[in-house]
Amino acid sequence: MLSKTIIKNTILLTMASLFMRVVGLIFQVWVSKRIGADGLGLFQLIGSVSMFAATVAISGIRFATTRLVSEELGAHHYQGAIKALKRCMMYAGFFGTLVLVCLYFGAGFIGRTIIGRSETVASLRILALCLPFMSLSSVLSGYFTAVGRVIKTAVVSIAEQLVRISIIVILLDMVAPNDIEHACAAIVTGNVAGECVSFLLHYVLYLHDKKTHLSGTGEGKCLTKRMFGIAAPLAVSAYTRTALTTAQNLLIPRGFEKSGASSEKALADYGTIDGMVFPIITFPSALFYALADTLLPELTSAQVAGRQSHITKLVSDLLSKCLIFSIGVTSVLFFFSDELGQIIYSSLDVGHYIRIMSLLMPFMYMDSVTDGMLRGLGQHMYVMKYNISDALMSLVLVIFLLPKYAVFGYIFILYFSELFNFFFSIRRLKKVSHFHIPISAFLRPIIAALGSVILTSLFAPPVHTSAITLVLHIIMSLSAYCMVLFLLPTGGKSKTGVKRRLQTVKQTSL
Structure with a gap:
């Protein structure tokens, strides 16, 4: 069974993540209508370069922070955890600044030659400014994950999202409807502002957390060596993987064009x-x-x-x-x-x-x-x-x-x-874990999914073009899924399991 701490942290992170995803999805729909599918396609190309730049800026340090701090706290080395975090911050600051310089001065070459679209140059230069803040935030986020106080990260994420969206909405309102170059620059500017706010809030919360929870003793050993031992292999592997993925993403619209689509249609697809x-x-x-x-x-x-x-x-x-x-x-x-x-x-x-x-x-x-x-x-x-x-x-x-x-x-x-x-x-x-999943773990959800579809199609009226109607239908479908799943046996004596569940339903209805 999952521990109470894991369940609590999962609920907190899930609530924050769901909130951000709901807001983000609504915002994404608004942006898609504002800049169109081809504008979204152009922004995805900028995002591909952003993904590679972020990978180099972070260079495996978020996971290294979580792992290193977890090990130090597991050994009750509280001062070791603080020193580990400081080393990780220095590492992140170095790589974040290095990538900022490279991307800012190389934006012209990357935009015009590698991406093949001069409209991306301004966005890439703006994007470069947030990279040190992004890498430092990743360290602090890794720390809060290690110590199990994810509510702080959740609050920061929500604040970052709200700042980002607010600035993008304000800036996009100043951009002409068909000007996708400046529209993408406006979106990137909002993202940069969000990253800066994220770092500042993370750092303030860390200073408070350190005073409250890390007042013990205990020195860690070989912290720098251990940090590089975790982060460096991850970084090299991440560089390779992200470079391949970035190249793939940049080639996708070109592949669509070679199939006969126009440049605008390729970006739109x-x-x-x-x-x-x-x-x-x-x-x-x-x-x-x-x-x-x-x-x-x-x-x-x-x-x-x-x-x-x-x-x-x-x-x-x-x-x-x-x-x-x-x-x-x-x-x-x-x-x-x-x-x-x-x-x-x-x-x-x-x-x-x-x-x-x-x-x-x-x-x-x-x-x-x-x-x-x-x-x-x-x-x-x-x-x-x-x-x-x-x-x-x-x-x-x-x-x-x-x-x-x-x-x-x-x-x-x-x-x-x-x-x-x-x-x-x-x-x-x-x-490595020797996990075991019974066949019933596969069959029960599949049968329940089929059952929910049948029940919903039989008893629910057709969905019209209404968001409220669609939400109600989805709730009905998921409720039917849970009900069928509850009635299905989990294994062992099937009839006894079903009888027990039906008896529970009868008792709760009396």
Whole structure:
């Protein structure tokens, strides 16, 4: 079973994440209508460069901070934890500043030559300014994850989101409707402001936390060596993986163009899938991403203490719950895909792609949770190895498949990439944790999903183009899913299990 601390932290992170995702999704819809699908596509290209710059700026230090501080606190080395954090801050400050200089002065070459669009240059220069703040914030966020006080990170994240959105709305209001260059610059400026606020709030909260909780003694040993031992291999692997992913993302619109699409259509198709579809299908993942994050220090502590049985129970329990959650979400996305696309984006194309991509969701959610647990168990190098292999093969497939198959070639690559990564990650997790998931853990949610779809289609009226009606239908579908899941046996004596559940329902209704 999951401990009370893990459950509490997961609830806090989930609530914060859900709030930010709701606000973010509403905002994303507004932005898509404001700058169009081609504007979103251009911003996704800027985002690809941003992702690589952020990877180099952070250079594996967030995970290194969480791991190092968890180890020091597990050994009651309170001063060691403080010194470890200081070393991590110096590391982050160096790499963040280095990338700022490189990106700011190299923005012209990157925008005009590598991306191939001069409209991105101004946005890249603005983006460079936030990188030191981003890398330092990642250290402080890793610290709060290690000490289990995630409420502080959650509050900072909400404040960052609100500042970011407020500034973007104000700036976009000053930009002409079809000026996607300045629209992207406005969005990037808002993101920079959000990162600066995030760092300042994180740092103030850390100073207060240090006075309150880290007043003990105990010196750590070889902190700098241990920090580099964790961060450096992660950084090199992350550079490789993110460089491949960035190259892949930059080549996608070009691949669409080679298939016969115009430049605007290529950007619009890319923006539709990455900027519209993915925010919807990844929206429900807040729960298990938060849980995987809070489990990291718990798994690290259990591994250091040699509690293998505890690790096995934690991993088995989380994977079983993730199956239930992800299959339920898949049924909703698949069944209501057209309505989601039409009501949220006024686009049947978005709904079509949501239905296609929804079947990938169980693997995507499970893979993310699996990677998080592997990192907590010190298997981060295996995670990076799988990610690099996955990114390399995806890049090759983008080069050869997109000019011929365009969007559907891209969808095939997404499926191949996720399934490849999930297979090797789950195999490694099985080897190190010895988890066990019974067959019923797969069958029950699948049967419950089918049952919920049948019940909803029989008893619910058709969905009209109304957001309220759609929300009510989704609630009905999820309620039916939970009800069927509750009635289904968990294993063992099936009839007895069903009888017990029916008896419980009767008693509660009297």
